[in-house]
Amino acid sequence: MTGTDGIAGERSQLINVAYRLLGSVSEAEDAVQDAYARWYGLPQSRRKDILSPGAWLTTVTGRICLDLLGSARARRERYVGAWLPEPLPDRAEWGPAGGAGATGPGDPADQIVLDESVSMAFLVVLESMTPAERVAFVLHDVFRYPFAEIAGVVGRTPAACKQLAASARRRVDVSRDPVAADGRADVVRRVKEAWETKDIAALVGVLDPAAVMTADGGGMVGAVPRPVEGGARIAQYMVAIADKAPGLVLLERSVTGVPGLVAERDGVVMTVASFDVSDGRVTRIWAVRNPEKLRPWAARRD
Numbered sequence: 001m002t003g004t005d006g007i008a009g010e011r012s013q014l015i016n017v018a019y020r021l022l023g024s025v026s027e028a029e030d031a032v033q034d035a036y037a038r039w040y041g042l043p044q045s046r047r048k049d050i051l052s053p054g055a056w057l058t059t060v061t062g063r064i065c066l067d068l069l070g071s072a073r074a075r076r077e078r079y080v081g082a083w084l085p086e087p088l089p090d091r092a093e094w095g096p097a098g099g100a101g102a103t104g105p106g107d108p109a110d111q112i113v114l115d116e117s118v119s120m121a122f123l124v125v126l127e128s129m130t131p132a133e134r135v136a137f138v139l140h141d142v143f144r145y146p147f148a149e150i151a152g153v154v155g156r157t158p159a160a161c162k163q164l165a166a167s168a169r170r171r172v173d174v175s176r177d178p179v180a181a182d183g184r185a186d187v188v189r190r191v192k193e194a195w196e197t198k199d200i201a202a203l204v205g206v207l208d209p210a211a212v213m214t215a216d217g218g219g220m221v222g223a224v225p226r227p228v229e230g231g232a233r234i235a236q237y238m239v240a241i242a243d244k245a246p247g248l249v250l251l252e253r254s255v256t257g258v259p260g261l262v263a264e265r266d267g268v269v270m271t272v273a274s275f276d277v278s279d280g281r282v283t284r285i286w287a288v289r290n291p292e293k294l295r296p297w298a299a300r301r302d
Helices: 004-008 011-022 025-040 044-049 053-077 120-127 131-142 147-154 158-169 181-196 200-206 231-244 291-297
Strands: 207-216 249-255 258-265 268-278 281-288
Touching: 011 025, 011 053, 011 120, 011 131, 025 053, 053 131, 053 147, 120 131, 120 268, 120 281, 131 147, 131 158, 147 158, 181 200, 181 231, 181 249, 181 258, 181 268, 181 281, 200 207, 200 231, 207 231, 249 268, 268 291
Parallel strands: 207 281
Antiparallel strands: 249 258, 258 268, 268 281
């Protein structure tokens, strides 16, 4: 596939790769656009010599993401409060990304396949990896690229890339049995009901005693600057939020592929919350409040 149509057809795959590597839709789109710009900047004779344009674009996109990941740590040190990946809605539940100005199916957020590899729990674990570990792990374990190809992305030998992926894999908790979607949804529903009724005892009952809640406001809206630790403290904090935000409506919606909650006021999405669940209780809550990260939630399908 060396024609224009074939090259354009790689875009969705590249967006999916870049989002998992960067945790940001806008940064993923920029990385893919940069890769395409480099492709079209090649002399025609050079492009004809490339047997697999898709593989070339993946390698270049991966290298761009690797560079971005290297500089992201410095940028996030200047970020106000905790930094969390951007949550995404399920297109079957929510309208096209970007509201009235959205580009429809071509919008990058609408091209991302929602599965466990984009859940907030998984993306947060990826944040703990070194850039090289993250690239090797995502390309191999998620997208099944061979280490020989990954070597061209990270600039190391295939054996070294295999070691990087193995090191990254140790950071992922594979000991727990996966929680079925209906079981996770039931726990999230209990959180919603207890939050709506401001029932601290019920919230404490559904929260693990060692639960941790992290909020991302980006300095643009109010958010607790540091994680709130302990089920009892989180329950009190959630009820305090409800007291300060009359008219807040909670919706049960898929958040980056798993059951979560969306908080609206006057039809405007204020917060998107993701949950990690174990043994019937919530162990982690990630609440994204930064408006720039909630743009895909701007338009709702009724």
